[in-house]
Amino acid sequence: MDICVFCSAYSLDDRYTVPAKxxxxxxxxxxxxxxxxGSDAGLMGVLADNVKAxxxxxxxxxxxxxxxKAYRGADELVMTADLAARKAALLERADAVVVLVGGLGTLDELTEVLELKKHGLHSKPIVVLDSEGFYDGLRSQLTRMEAEGFLPRPLDELVFFAQDAxxxxxxxxxxxxxxxA
Incomplete structure (x- = not known):
């Protein structure tokens, strides 16, 4: 499978780096x-180093x-003009999406792929690797949205929250x- 991973470009504590590795x-x-x-920075670089190894x-x-900040050991490197084009290209190239810990950019990427899936614009599995309960608040909010009728599909059809790799x-x-099949 071609698995798209969204994550932080910052260097992080072992409690987040170890599950990514x-x-x-x-x-x-x-x-x-x-x-x-495509970056060599922070968790992105750690992820790429370990996949390659x-x-x-x-x-x-x-x-x-x-x-x-391009990762020099990539088998293929594609340049896009802007962040919106990058998000579209990432989703297009992937069979599935995994979200590791990250900041606003990662949250933006996650909410976009969820919104697209909600509307039936893709059917790719989405997994949030919830290291150290990092996404507990988001999960709680999404559960509330589902309970109060803001999601037209059950939450478990949109995303799976995993506790480990x-x-x-x-x-x-x-x-x-x-x-x-």
Whole structure:
């Protein structure tokens, strides 16, 4: 599978870096391709290093503004004119989406792919790897939106919240098999 991962471009504490490394290693060992923001910075760089070390393929999609942060070991690097084009290209190239910890950019990417899925504009599985309960508040808000009628589809049809790397990848691989059948 080509798996798009949204995550922070900042260097983070081990409580967030370790789960990212675990997920990246599993992704590479199982022969999947990482499709990501193309940066060598922070968690993005950690993710790419570990996928590559485990034998996975790297497809970076980078915005021209951040070309100076390009990951030099990518198997393929695509430049886009702006952030909107980058988000579209990331989703287009992916069979599934995983969200690791991140800031406003990561939250923007997650909400966009959820909104597109809500409207039936894609059916790709979306997994939030909820390291250290980082996304507990978001999950609570989404649950409230569902309960109060703001979501036209059940929340569990839109997104899966995984507690660890194994369950995140297992969900994706099962969803991938189901959509291929």
């Amino acid at each position: 675990e997920f990246a290693t599993l992704l590479g060992e199982r022969g999947h391709t990482l499709v990501w923001g 485990a034998g996975g393929r790297l497809v970076g999609i980078l915005v021209e503004l951040l070309a100076h 194994d369950s995140a990848l297992a969900y994706l691989e099962t969803a991938g098999e189901a959509s291929a």
